[in-house]
Amino acid sequence: MATFNLYRAFRFSLNVSKSKTKDIELKSCRSLHMSSFLRNAENGDVVNATEETSAEAEEFRVFEIEGLKKAVSARRAERATKRAPPPRYRSMPTDQDWTDVWPTASTFKWSAVPFPVRQGFVENSSENEGVIPSKYANLELMKGPNFLHLTPAHVKKHCKAIKHLSTKWPEGLETDEQCHKHFPLESITSDYVFAGPSLEDDRARLASIKFKLSDLELDYHAKDKFIRLVGDRYNADTDEVLFESNRCPLKSQNLEYVKFLLTAVYFESWKTETWEQGKQLSDMETYVWDMNKSRETCLTLLATMRAKDKGSESVGDLKLSGAEARAICDLAEVREYKTAVENLFNDGENSETLDAYKAAVERLLQLKTAA
Secondary structure (H helix, E strand, O other): OOOHHHHHHHHHHHHHHHHHHHHHHHHHHHHHHHHHHHHHHHHOOOOOOHHHHHHHHOOOHHHOOOOOOOOOOOOOOOOOOOOOOOOOOHHHOOOHHHHHHHOOOOOOOOOHHHOOOOOOOOOOOOOOOOOOHHOOOHHHHOOOOOOOOOOOHHHHHHHHHHHOOOOOOOOOOOOHHHHHHHOEEEEOOOOOOOOOOOOOOOHHOOOOEEEEEHOOOOOHHHHHHHHHHHHEEEOOOOOOOEEEEEOOOOHHHHHHHHHHHHHHHHHHHOOOHHHOOOOOOOHHOOOOOOOOOHHHHHEEEHHHHHHOOOOOOOOOOOOOHHHHHHHOOOHHHHHHHHHHHHHHHHHOOOHHHHHHHHHHHHHHHHOOOOO
């Protein structure tokens, strides 16, 4: 206890000495302040009392504890809220120009479409009351592209705008037959547009050409060899040949490649190998009128009939030149007879082939059937 009392006495004396020291310092500060004030007054300087009071106020600021006093905040003036206008389609007239409403390609806007449309999926009757979502804020309608900018009215306006840039359609190409006559080779390519990380599509490099075999200048040997070389690329029903390729990386390369194939096969079909020269008439796959005795007999008969009509008496050893034989073969009745004979041998005897053969013979020999 004695030690504790001694400690308290020491602390009390220490506090007293500290308070005295503070009083001395405060008095010295005040004396310095008064001396500086008098010195400034002697020199003619004007001291502003308000600055002194403000300095003292800053030196002894009041400590305010948050939460003891209610903070008074100034209220902001309430903004006038604008009412959303009604959807545009409600005020659209029925005879409006749709090209002004939807002039270019754009995302689906429900407020500008004057007809009802729904899109989406409803799993059960509890979702959206079992009804497919309407056009209002429908994300499914916004995802996919629309063709509201390609209506007939839009297309008509577009054509009218670019009409002065186009040229007249060439004369003599009014029908498909005329176009095929002047442009027998048809090139077929395709382009694909889709949404994806890359615009490349393997299907776009496919290129093909199509033409009729009858448009090529081929004799029997060349035609037969051409058909054998192309294989299943030739369609006998339509008489069309189709070459297609996708082995090259670019469409233009594949197009050049199929044209090269056509050129190579065409000239190869005209070649006659040594082993092909030994082919006899009995080795032919089909009956060919030009290679059989029937052709020579028909030409001789027609030449004899013409000679008798002219009054010639020596017709026993009648011989035709190449030009005369070709002229007779180009006659319509001779071509009809040739086709009838070939069909009769190749397709077999039936009512159609026999009737066609009968009509061809009557026309060739100028026979009149009994009524």
